[in-house]
Amino acid sequence: MSAPSPSRYGLGTAELETLIESWGEPRYRVEQITDALYRRRVPLEDATNLPKVLRARTTEALPLAFDVATEATSTDGETIRWLYESVRDRAQVETVLMRSETRASVCVSSQAGCAMACTFCATGQAGFERHLDAGEIVEQVVRASHGSPQPVTHAVYMGMGEPLANYDEVWTSVERLHGDLGMSARHLTISTVGVVPGMLRLAKERLPVTLAVSLHAPDDELRSQLVPLNARYPIAAVLDAAAEVAGAHGRRVSFEYACIAGVNDTLQQAGALARLLRAWQGVGGAHVNLIPLNPTSGFSGRAPTRARVRAFAERLREAGIGATVRRTRGVDIDAACGQLRSRHPIAEGTPVSTTMEP
Ligand code: SAH
Numbered sequence: 001m002s003a004p005s006p007s008r009y010g011l012g013t014a015e016l017e018t019l020i021e022s023w024g025e026p027r028y029r030v031e032q033i034t035d036a037l038y039r040r041r042v043p044l045e046d047a048t049n050l051p052k053v054l055r056a057r058t059t060e061a062l063p064l065a066f067d068v069a070t071e072a073t074s075t076d077g078e079t080i081r082w083l084y085e086s087v088r089d090r091a092q093v094e095t096v097l098m099r100s101e102t103r104a105s106v107c108v109s110s111q112a113g114c115a116m117a118c119t120f121c122a123t124g125q126a127g128f129e130r131h132l133d134a135g136e137i138v139e140q141v142v143r144a145s146h147g148s149p150q151p152v153t154h155a156v157y158m159g160m161g162e163p164l165a166n167y168d169e170v171w172t173s174v175e176r177l178h179g180d181l182g183m184s185a186r187h188l189t190i191s192t193v194g195v196v197p198g199m200l201r202l203a204k205e206r207l208p209v210t211l212a213v214s215l216h217a218p219d220d221e222l223r224s225q226l227v228p229l230n231a232r233y234p235i236a237a238v239l240d241a242a243a244e245v246a247g248a249h250g251r252r253v254s255f256e257y258a259c260i261a262g263v264n265d266t267l268q269q270a271g272a273l274a275r276l277l278r279a280w281q282g283v284g285g286a287h288v289n290l291i292p293l294n295p296t297s298g299f300s301g302r303a304p305t306r307a308r309v310r311a312f313a314e315r316l317r318e319a320g321i322g323a324t325v326r327r328t329r330g331v332d333i334d335a336a337c338g339q340l341r342s343r344h345p346i347a348e349g350t351p352v353s354t355t356m357e358p
Contacts, residue, residue: 013180037142110169115162122338125297158189165198205248212255213242214256258337258338259309288322
């Protein structure tokens with residue numbers, strides 16, 4: 001049985017060079033192709049410095065992994081969401097581009113669906129479909145770059161899926177975004193719900209990527225209700241592993257906290273969270289990103305009032321913990337945190353939504 005042909009962004013530079021050279025192309029042509037695909041990040045059909053025949057051959061040998069199922073732009077024009085469908089097996093994933101005046105961040109999916117089953121997250125509610133491979137992750141970043149007037153300098157692994165449950169492919173994609181696309185490791189953020197073995201592996205990696213940990217509760221009892229994985233890796237273990245990563249990479253860790261009215265949003269809980277994170281030994285300290293809950297069909301909770309979230313943030317700051325209330329972006333196109341979900345046949349007719357933010 002022959003191996004399936006690689007997708008367009010599925011080869012590292014060296015393998016890509018070997019392939020093009022095997023066609024008898026001169027060195028400068030090889031460089032023009034890698035330059036177009038990775039450095040300049042232009043669609044192959046726009047790489048007009050390449051002869052038509054060579055463009056056609058490359059297009060055929062290296063097909064894109066995804067078709068675009070839908071593309072939506074928020075009314076303010078700052079957020080673009082793509083729903084992609086795998087050419088190979090029709091698995092669906094979502095990618096979100098978040099633009100500012102000078103730069104753009106892309107939020108990528110690492111899996112189609114997710115097995116972590118966090119109760120308030122649309123992706124978790126829909127269940128796991130499959131892992132993405134590194135080429136599929138890189139393709140999301142490159143194609144978001146094609147759609148962005150600003151340079152895409154940041155990538156956050158906060159789309160569908162748990163990146164550390166797909167460690168090898170995710171890490172290969174990180175190395176490719178860094179090495180082939182020239183993105184700074186600091187500008188690559190891996191967000192995890194607390195997969196401790198993956199975090200410990202991350203601490204041993206050479207590239208100092210940024211870590212975000214989805215915490216959502218100051219105590220194990222509540223966290224276990226929101227995040228089933230907490231039964232396996234409780235808060236203390238997750239914080240220890242996060243400290244290892246912080247120490248190894250010398251970078252501050254962010255803690256994500258989805259604020260849910262009447263569940264985890266009291267000032268008492270803010271105080272408990274501050275104590276927990278002040279006692280934490282992570283290099284660079286902790287920063288909390290508060291995300292007012294985005295609605296999903298499978299969870300009845302709602303976001304607290306704006307004032308309440310602000311008061312929660314204020315309590316953290318008073319206790320010496322930096323806190324930011326995340327601006328909710330892309331809600332009008334269902335591209336906000338935790339709203340991303342694959343549209344399984346079973347979920348036909350349910351709104352397609354998304355996740356994240358840098
Ligand atoms: N699995 C990884 C990355 C994907 S989720 C992780 O859990 O970190 C990206 C962020 O969105 C996480 O912090 C997640 O907890 C949060 N999130 C999920 N559902 C949400 C919702 N409905 N409202 C607000 N944030 C949500």
